[in-house]
Amino acid sequence: MKRIIVIGGGPGGYTAALKAAKLGAQVMLVEREEIGGLCTNWGCIPTKIYKNVAHIIELERLAPTFGLELTIKKLDFHHLQAFKDRIVDQLRRGIKVLLEKNGVNIVKGQARFLSENKIEIENGEERIEVEGDGFIVATGSVPKELNIPGGAMDGLWTSRELVEAEDLPQSIAIIGGGVVGIEFAFILAAFGLEVSVIELLPHILPGVDTEIVEYLENTLARKIGVNLYLGRRLESITYSDDKFHLYIGKSETISVDRVLVAIGREPADTTGLYALGAKFKGRHPVRDEFLKTSIPNIYAIGDFAGEPLLAHKASFEGEIAALNLVEGDKVTFKVEHIPKAIFSTPEVGSVGLNEDEARERGYDIKIGRFQFSALGRASANARREGFIKVIAEVKSEKLLGIHILGEGASEILAAATVAVAKGLTVKDFNDFVFSHPTLSEGLREAVLLVSGEPVVV
Numbered sequence: 001m002k003r004i005i006v007i008g009g010g011p012g013g014y015t016a017a018l019k020a021a022k023l024g025a026q027v028m029l030v031e032r033e034e035i036g037g038l039c040t041n042w043g044c045i046p047t048k049i050y051k052n053v054a055h056i057i058e059l060e061r062l063a064p065t066f067g068l069e070l071t072i073k074k075l076d077f078h079h080l081q082a083f084k085d086r087i088v089d090q091l092r093r094g095i096k097v098l099l100e101k102n103g104v105n106i107v108k109g110q111a112r113f114l115s116e117n118k119i120e121i122e123n124g125e126e127r128i129e130v131e132g133d134g135f136i137v138a139t140g141s142v143p144k145e146l147n148i149p150g151g152a153m154d155g156l157w158t159s160r161e162l163v164e165a166e167d168l169p170q171s172i173a174i175i176g177g178g179v180v181g182i183e184f185a186f187i188l189a190a191f192g193l194e195v196s197v198i199e200l201l202p203h204i205l206p207g208v209d210t211e212i213v214e215y216l217e218n219t220l221a222r223k224i225g226v227n228l229y230l231g232r233r234l235e236s237i238t239y240s241d242d243k244f245h246l247y248i249g250k251s252e253t254i255s256v257d258r259v260l261v262a263i264g265r266e267p268a269d270t271t272g273l274y275a276l277g278a279k280f281k282g283r284h285p286v287r288d289e290f291l292k293t294s295i296p297n298i299y300a301i302g303d304f305a306g307e308p309l310l311a312h313k314a315s316f317e318g319e320i321a322a323l324n325l326v327e328g329d330k331v332t333f334k335v336e337h338i339p340k341a342i343f344s345t346p347e348v349g350s351v352g353l354n355e356d357e358a359r360e361r362g363y364d365i366k367i368g369r370f371q372f373s374a375l376g377r378a379s380a381n382a383r384r385e386g387f388i389k390v391i392a393e394v395k396s397e398k399l400l401g402i403h404i405l406g407e408g409a410s411e412i413l414a415a416a417t418v419a420v421a422k423g424l425t426v427k428d429f430n431d432f433v434f435s436h437p438t439l440s441e442g443l444r445e446a447v448l449l450v451s452g453e454p455v456v457v
Helices: 011-022 037-042 044-066 077-101 159-163 179-190 210-223 311-327 355-360 376-380 409-421 427-431 441-449
Strands: 003-007 026-031 105-108 110-115 118-123 126-131 134-137 141-143 171-175 194-199 227-230 234-240 243-248 252-256 258-261 265-267 298-300 340-342 348-352 365-371 386-393 399-406
Touching: 003 011, 003 311, 011 026, 011 037, 011 077, 011 134, 011 311, 037 044, 037 077, 037 159, 044 077, 044 159, 044 179, 077 105, 105 118, 134 311, 159 179, 171 179, 171 243, 171 252, 179 194, 179 210, 179 340, 194 252, 210 227, 210 348, 210 386, 210 399, 243 258, 298 311, 340 409, 348 409, 355 365, 355 386, 355 399, 365 441, 386 441, 399 409, 399 441, 409 441, 427 441
Parallel strands: 003 026, 003 134, 026 105, 134 298, 171 194, 171 258, 194 227
Antiparallel strands: 110 118, 118 126, 141 265, 234 243, 243 252, 340 348, 348 399, 365 386, 386 399
């Protein structure tokens, strides 16, 4: 029986541990903080709870459309935080039960490599040494530091401090216009905060389809009143008179109650893998197509292993790494088929190449666009904004990428992912029937529009 040690108990780590145990290995999972990692405890789950609250708040605006008088008196943030904590605890305990049920030995502590086959686990004053036949490193990532004057001062929030906050401020500046920053911009604006976003690049959400980015920028600035400072450099931060003062460029200053630093995350090499002699490229370990590092019995997955920093990518890698480690290298990993969802308002879902990426790779492409406003379900919901954009190669009509902006985009994305990952063509969609009236039937129409043969438009 192989002895497998998984280091890190986030989505990648606990999935790898479960997979390895089900394949017959003797598995130990080492976690220094909480099972579930960033996603369960301080990321994906808490923010989706907040997103649901923001959605409910938005219903107040839509209520008159349906002949309703709806008034939300206030947001009891203490009550919301208590609910969030209960849900997180429930999910965390569920993961532990599942691990224990499958025979995984959970050990709390900080793991460090002593050799290619041995680690030391430190928990307070206690230290133990454990040998293993194979290792999966899933230590996640940490927030990038803000390297400007005042960027390390006490009181600046990361997303973790925000979800652990006892009270909400009246105003907040979000440094960084990536996914985390923009999701919080939508959420906190709905909660009634005055929100400012400062982004060094000329646009938010780098790597996202240009049409979608333009729509969301317009929504943030004009519809919900977020102050966008795009293409602007934050020079420094000071604190006085109970306010943080942010100096933007050479001539502008804004003062806010709180600052959220959301400039990205970087790998956390807490195990000493680099010191052990594994090859690295920058801060990421070099891996082969089987997710194996340059040390043959050590695999790396999740945020620690590189972009994209997504929980479902980590989980999928965990399954692959466990299978390859227990049964020999069999399965390879293709990052281009990983779907990406952004829980903005409206939502964004994308998989495969965007328009710019497809052209840069030399594809001759054609595009199908279907507007949500043409969907009966979207009109019935009074949420008609958005579109589905399909990118296909001209000659073969193979689907290269699908990008969705609109209500339910993160759910429609599942079908889009299957289509792109399996290399389906426009013609294949002639054989599929989508339920009516749904939002997802817009996907079929968008695909058929690539060849100019939609059914209902």
